[in-house]
Amino acid sequence: MKSMHTANHETTRAALGLAVADPFFAEGLFDALPDVVFFVKDGEGRYVVVNQTLVQRCGQRHKSALIGRTPAEVFAHPFGQTYYAQDLLVLAGDNDIEDQLELHLYPNRDPGWCLTRKAALRDAQGRIVGLTGISRDLAMADKKNPAYRKVAAAVTVIHEQYGQPLQLAELARIANMSIAQIERYFLRIFHLTPRQMIIQTRVDAASRMLNGDASVAEIAQACGYGDHSAFTRQFKATTGLTPSQYRQIAAGRSGD
Template sequence: MPVKDDAVRLTAAASAQLARQVADVFFAEALFDRMSDIVFFVKDCAGRYVVVNQTLVQRCGLRSKQAVLGRTAEALFPAGLAASYAAQDALVLSGKRQLFDQLELHLYTNRRQGWCLTQKIALYDMRRNIIGMTGISRDLAAPDRPHPQFAAVALALRYLQEHYARAVSMAELAALSGLSVARLEHHFRKIFSLTPRQMMLKLRLDAAARLLSDPGVSITEVALTCGYQDHSAFSRIFKATVGMTPSAYRVHIASL
């Protein structure tokens, strides 16, 4: 084991030396500027953007990073969304929570909507004090159709698309696809970047978003149509995923 221990020590020493020598600790900004499907940001403890990539700038409908830097979510996003982002950030900055693979529906200035998976973590100084946070939101990728289990998993997806308004069990989907529950979960995530449960949530809220654009459909009707037994449960899940209540979303969409 001495050889392995020496390698670990050498690696740690090299890492520490490189950290001291790097002139720009935000070197990742230039890399994320090249990724149009990923929003990247760093915020200070007050929630102000201190580093952003070009994708975030474009999706805010702005022309330059200077228009974003130093501002908070409240200054850049609709009130409902901003409040949701701020609450999410507060949990991360308090050290109480890190965010991994959070499925979210983002709204953009051009009225386009986009599903993404969000990750957020706190940043620490040498004394383990939280000094800010960083995060990315990655657009959901197109399905991996060449995957050898695509046909089997597609059967499960089609079933979800047809029956999202009721509770569908993993056992049902596994039996339909001819895979074990564990293998179905694994292949589903590989192909669609989501678990079956996340896909069910996405299908329900996609349908809800369409229905909410029609002012003639009540929110209670939307909830029932999309598989939720009561208005409050639907509103809670919708807000957690979209960042605003169904009522606020309806107003926001009508104003665009």
């Protein structure tokens, strides 16, 4: 049974929701955040609301260049198709996306790491009518945190031994922490879980190696993936591209 406080809160929330003239009032607030992409899309995955950061990341000047279009029409192939497929899964009710670690290539082809969230929007009857999301640039490490040096020791191991099996228990031992502590401090200091940092480090290394002549299987092995297919799945989940597709785009980038 709901408490009186909860009931009053829900009534106040509903009344305020009806009173606000523009349900997309947050657009202006997100325009002021240069490190956060914000968007709202309709049930077909078309942009309805975007912030200025997203416009700039797409190499455009005005929001009108994005409104009414899907990511497949805005982003270069195959990135746009990947983002659109992700949207369709959310719109189908399969799953919301929470802090998906992603490597984005911007119009100038510089890579940037982000954490992406997407959530379905539902009407009063619970039907999905659209989706909303944000993509946050990974912030700099909080080196002022008292636990930074301990956690940094584990990070050094990740950076130096990413090609080896890395166990959370061993990283916790190196940092002289419990598993719960190291997970908590990783999030506070680096805004990533230990697992996400391992993925980031391995994908960073793999993307550099893809500029060379090593085969995808050799790169997978060097980056700690004994299974070639597991490496390809992880790489595509993080970058939106298969290793071979990334290699082709990287070759074009180096030739500019």
